[in-house]
Amino acid sequence: MKHQNNISEVSESDSLFDFSVDKTKKTVFITMEFSAELALVWDAFTKPEILDQWYAPKPYTSKTKFMEFKVGGRRFYAMVGPDGTERWAVQKYTSISPKSNFKFFNAFADKDENLELPGSDWDLNFREQDGRTEVRITVYNESLERLEKLIDGFKLGFGMTFETLTHLLAALSKK
Amino acid sequence: MRRDVFQAIADPTRRAIITLIALQAMTPNAIADNFNTTRQSVSKHLRILTECELVKQEQQGREIYYSLEIDKMKEIDKWLAQFRKIWETRFSQLDKVLSTLKKQKK
Numbered sequence: 001m002k003h004q005n006n007i008s009e010v011s012e013s014d015s016l017f018d019f020s021v022d023k024t025k026k027t028v029f030i031t032m033e034f035s036a037e038l039a040l041v042w043d044a045f046t047k048p049e050i051l052d053q054w055y056a057p058k059p060y061t062s063k064t065k066f067m068e069f070k071v072g073g074r075r076f077y078a079m080v081g082p083d084g085t086e087r088w089a090v091q092k093y094t095s096i097s098p099k100s101n102f103k104f105f106n107a108f109a110d111k112d113e114n115l116e117l118p119g120s121d122w123d124l125n126f127r128e129q130d131g132r133t134e135v136r137i138t139v140y141n142e143s144l145e146r147l148e149k150l151i152d153g154f155k156l157g158f159g160m161t162f163e164t165l166t167h168l169l170a171a172l173s174k175k
Numbered sequence: 176m177r178r179d180v181f182q183a184i185a186d187p188t189r190r191a192i193i194t195l196i197a198l199q200a201m202t203p204n205a206i207a208d209n210f211n212t213t214r215q216s217v218s219k220h221l222r223i224l225t226e227c228e229l230v231k232q233e234q235q236g237r238e239i240y241y242s243l244e245i246d247k248m249k250e251i252d253k254w255l256a257q258f259r260k261i262w263e264t265r266f267s268q269l270d271k272v273l274s275t276l277k278k279q280k281k
Contacts, residue, residue, distance in 0.1 A: 017266045028212045030262050037274040044269060044276075054272045150219035 032139040036129035041135060042099045045124065048075065056080070071096050075104075076113055090115060091122075101125050118142040183227035188212065189220045193229065193243060200242035245257065 004055045016033040034041055044050045048064035056062035059082045067075035073093050078086040088109045095103040107119030122142040183189055190208065195201065195209060207217040221241055224230040233240045 006247050015266075015270050017263060019262060028258065032266050032269075032271060034273055036277055040273060040276055040280075044273060050272065050276070054265055054268035058268070 011169075026141055028139040028141065030136075030139070031134065033132055033134045035132055037100055037131060038126060038133045041133040042126055045135070051075075053103075058065070069093060071095070076109070079112075086111065088113070098108060132133075183224050183229045186220065186223075188216070189224055192217070192220055192224065196230065196241055199244050200240040202240055207243065225241045 010047045016127045018029075018031040021027070022125055026162040028119060046069050048067040048172070051067075051154075052062040052064050054062075055077075055078045061078045062077060063080050063086070064077040066142055067073075067077070069075070069083045071093055075091040075093075076088070078088045080086050090095060090104060090113060091104040091106050094100070101124065103121070103123050105119055106122055110116070113165070118169070120139050123138045123140075127135040127136075183193075189209070192206060195206060203214065203218055204220060206221070206273055207214045210217060221230065224241075225232060230241050230242055233242065
């Protein structure tokens, strides 16, 4: 059951992407490898003017209202939809080891920075080898618990895995 | 009272009911035959599942048949798929940003 939903992809520039989920640990793992030096990749994750260029999946745009990259500091930002709607969130930096690791607590918020709990804990590790930089991200998300209950229930109750059920549902919906 | 899909599946009996009626529409009696519990208890679970819009009822003659709302069930699977999709997109966008920055530095 460990590390399922494993998907690896190679982009045009020979970079790597991997996404996996450990449901028992309520943790998502994201591994990315770029053909770029560590200093540049570190900047891309820690400088708001670069973060805003890639953090929002298109057609959304990322807007950082302020960002103080230091332990105890925070980034207050929004994902802005094509229709102008803003979804605000806060990242609070809890630990920083320059060009190696940083951790933050992430939660959605309203436009006045009132947090919507629970949030998630993020841990980002950076490592350079042969001019390539690997970023390993782990996201511990409390709300995965709900998902975990569902999956375990299907397995224990009827010997049916979540995947099987998903396939079944997909087949049924085509009828 | 607002109910959501996650509340519906928090209970093992309700999860079992979902898997049963995923295969075919069933009457409350037929569903109850699969459990060592009272008919009242099964009706209560069916009511909650209906309120969560996971299950729909259809009158056929004198009987009510319960079946699964497929679209609602898919929400759960979508949850993880969406998160993966967001990071896939971020990854390719960051990859492009990095190549641009590399060129600027040269």
